[in-house]
Amino acid sequence: MSIGVTSLKATKTTLEIINSVQELNGAGVSELAERLGKPTSTVHDHLRTLESEEYLVKQDGTYHISARFLELGEQVRSRLKVYNIARPEVDALAEQSGEHANLLVEEHGRGVFVYKSLGPDAVQLDTHAGMRVHLPTTALGKAILANRPRHEIDEILDRHGLPPVTKNSITDREELFDQLETVRERGYAVDDEERLPGMRCVAAPITDNTDRAVAAVSVSCPKSRLTGKRFEETIPNMVLRSANVIEVNLAYS
Incomplete structure (x- = not known):
């Protein structure tokens, strides 16, 4: 698989995670992995990246959309x-x-x-x-x-x-x-x-x-x-x- 295709799939997964967190009004790693049909490790990596870039916040193991989206x-x-x-x-x-x-x-x-x-x-x-x-x-x-x-x-x-x-x-x-x-x-x-x-x-x-x-x-x-x-x-x-x-x-x- 080419690097370009891999990057596109990763980007799509990130967007799917953001949309799912929003639709579920907050979700944990396992819930998102099951919903998206993705490995837990993959979902966890994306969530950690989104949290570090301040697009998600984590509260008691549940991820939520951050206030950064208000600015956008x-x-x-x-x-x-x-x-x-x-x-x-x-x-x-x-x-x-x-x-x-x-x-x-x-x-x-x-x-x-x-x-x-x-x-x-x-x-x-x-x-x-x-x-x-x-x-x-x-x-x-x-x-x-x-x-x-x-x-x-x-x-x-x-x-x-x-x-x-x-x-x-x-x-x-x-x-x-x-x-x-x-x-x-x-x-x-x-x-x-x-x-x-x-x-x-x-x-x-x-x-x-x-x-x-x-x-x-x-x-x-x-x-x-x-x-x-x-x-x-x-x-x-x-x-x-x-x-x-x-x-x-x-x-x-």
């Missing part, structure tokens, strides 16, 4: 023009709606939460900066997909599929395309318990001067608080106004 993540976020421009508008949307407001971008075919803001009545959700989700399971993701060309959407679906995150998740490609057409017609997308049971979400795309979605903004709240006119008119209008303000600021900043 904040650097990534701060270079995103849409984050810097949208942040005050997302805060205003949360205050105006009283609910949970979000900003999401697409990366490698997944939705990535970039920022969230909590209004006075917001419930606590699992979302956080850097969290990745399947685009079709969220109103945010559907708002982005609806403003992308068909071949891009097909590539994303071929890569990530349509997993049933909840019983309401869309699992049929044609049903998804029907919904995306509706999103394009009315300008905003909805998520009716498609990622989180009991929660509804309304999202609008943030597009550039070519009408390509670069991000999406949304309001999420319990289904019991998002019904009737509030679901069909009040919140959609708030979200659409916020998206428009962000788009204008992006265009002329």
Whole structure:
């Protein structure tokens, strides 16, 4: 085996270990070796290297992601023009709606939460900066997909599929395309318990001067608080106004 191939395999193993430690919210050597199907000695060597380089910390035999990733993540976020421009508008949307407001971008075919803001009545959700989700399971993701060309959407679906995150998740490609057409017609997308049971979400795309979605903004709240006119008119209008303000600021900043 060539040195180049060996190095690539080692790099892949390192990344698999980091991802597994994150997904498991901390793990020991044996647990990781079993999960990855790697020799314990190999996993241990990688863990020791990651710890010495300060990417992992060890507590009572369990390895955790270190705070160094906060520095890396904040650097990534701060270079995103849409984050810097949208942040005050997302805060205003949360205050105006009283609910949970979000900003999401697409990366490698997944939705990535970039920022969230909590209004006075917001419930606590699992979302956080850097969290990745399947685009079709969220109103945010559907708002982005609806403003992308068909071949891009097909590539994303071929890569990530349509997993049933909840019983309401869309699992049929044609049903998804029907919904995306509706999103394009009315300008905003909805998520009716498609990622989180009991929660509804309304999202609008943030597009550039070519009408390509670069991000999406949304309001999420319990289904019991998002019904009737509030679901069909009040919140959609708030979200659409916020998206428009962000788009204008992006265009002329």
